Amino acid sequence: MTEPGAVSAVAGDHRVRSPAAGAPAADGRRRMTLNGWATVAVFLPPALLVFTVFVFLPVVEAGWYGFFNWDGYGRPEKVIGLKNYEWLFSNPAFQRALVNNGLIIAVSLLVQLPLALGVAVLIAGRMRGAVVFRLIFFLPYVLADVAAGLIWRFMLDGSYGIPSLFTDMLGLQPFYLLASKDWAFSAVLIVTVWKYFGFHMMLYIAGLQGIDKEVLEAAKMDGASPWQRFRHITLPLLGPMIRLSIFFSVIGALKFFDMIVPLTGGGPFNTTHTMVSFLYYFGLTRMRIGFGSAVGVVLFVICVTFAFGYQRLVMRDD
């Protein structure tokens, strides 16, 4: 609620300041412009250079390579038009990767965010031990993705991991979760939620702490039930934070990669790839740089469309 006001205040500031700067005599304005240019000359080139060399050029190059059948050696010469894209969309592993990315987004939004919000509401207050719980829930996020993936690979192993506890107890055959094409991706989803919900929980805790206690107390005095207070006060006031959390979730899901490699390596039968791991395994390790670039372009288009669309449509007031 306060944020939109803050934004317009800043915008208003600009509007007020520029005519004010223009108001003094002509030489005053020239000095301002000179100063402005000096600032631009000092601060813009490094940023522009870094952005151009490391962001803009690679994106353009990837778009260019996408039209070639190129193994990365020498110069790309064999133009094949849109063939890379044709092969890409007819590749069952890529189709599955798209579905998997969708699943990660769905689980992030429908399981991870409610969970993070619920836990945040429980431990945002100044109750005893809240800090300890925050730390515990946040720890997985601090852990390096690859390390976490390796740990879970051991924990999910059929011979000595968690599944073996149950299968041994019930006298069943050992069950190898990560070797099953029906279950391996579920394991990835569980680990994802475990790993990242702590981050979103922290976002919500920060948001909750920003809510004015007096509003909640006033509602309490008016006889609002805890659920009503949550539904009609906490949730709307958390709006900007929830929208931000959704944004991070979706972008995080789209570029999800680190955990796949140690956990499943995309297997079994290439059923657990995401778009990025598909790019890595089918583009880079196979030295099909043209094909990999095409994957990159598709990923780029999806990410940019989402990022700009979401910022424009959903986060425009935040």
Next chain:
Amino acid sequence: MTIRAFVLSAACLAALIAPALADTTVTVLHVSENPAQTALWDKIAADYNAAHKGVNVQMKYLENEAFKAKLPTMLQSDSRPDLFYSWAGGVMQAQDKAGFLKDISADMASVDPTLSPTAVEAFKVGGKQVGAPFEVGEVAFYYNKKLFEKASVKAEDVKSWDDFLGAVKTLKAAGITPLVVGAGDKWPMHFYYSYLVMRLGGEHALADAKAGKDGGFKSPVFVEAGKKLRELAALEPFQPGYLQTKHGESAGVFGDGKAAMDLMGQWLLGMQAPNSASGKGLAEEDIGILSFPVVPGGKGKATDTLGGINGWLVSKSAPPEAVDFLKFFSQEKYAKEAADKAAYIPVVKGAEASFTNPLFKRLAGDLAATTYHQNYFDQDLGPSLGRVINDVSVAVAAGEMTPEAAAAAIQEAADQQ
């Protein structure tokens, strides 16, 4: 004052640079993690440096995957190595096509006759020699003698595919896991598919498929190889959870004596102990070697071998000293030392006599007597097609893909190249 300081520092700089300019540095980039191998190489380099004033040969290491990923970029930069590790095959051909490799046919003419002809042939592109081999390997069944004894399976009776399937059934009936495979890494399974293609189609099968003869990879040989692989896998001979087992873990399973056989390269002998739960692995006298069985009616012979051929490629800008070092490296005395220490199986003729380790002696004997040696399919075909073969080998074994669909998938990938 400032001018004097400048002149002084310039002089110092020149003094520093002068000896560096006189030296020729030859960088050799490799991926070996085998301590016996790298120790020998370091020694060869030191010997060469001591005998050649003004030349400095440096052995440099890069991790396997990092090496493969960085090499294309390195070769296009100024920091390219002069000699670098290679598995020959498709990647080497791509490097040659892009003009990164030097033609050393004339320089090696005196050395080549002392080396294994198959290995030398592997480092030629269109008749032009671009590198020198140093090692060959053999993929074979390594078996646990005690487990074979327990199930009363006699290794010497396993000659044909049917004998082999029989042995697998007997082992399984005795409660022993017959085979261990690291299918999580995929390529270990492609050894089965490759050997079946070789045993069924003989020495021209792969070359014919690459040339697109008889339907290319959709030829009956490849389809039949898939059927045989599925026939084996249908007996459920692999360790439980084999689809997620990594290569290192699989070596540990073998070292722990939890499976009777492993179709693997010679490095298994060095890997089984450190990867086992006990850290001790199997005693070498308890390990036997069994050649891949022949398939009745197939064109391949029991003495045809599958295995790696590794060597050094010479990059375009390498100084003459690099080629000179390569000749120095290929001397018989170093090959004999490699054999004596069981560091690797050298390609220099006659070195097999220096093996004291009986398992290595057997492998070196097989390779010396080979009727046809085939490089790993996934190296021969290059990274793109190679990984498709690995993928479909696992899928066919697990019954996820029909042998026909697998053959078609390989051909489709070949068409996309």
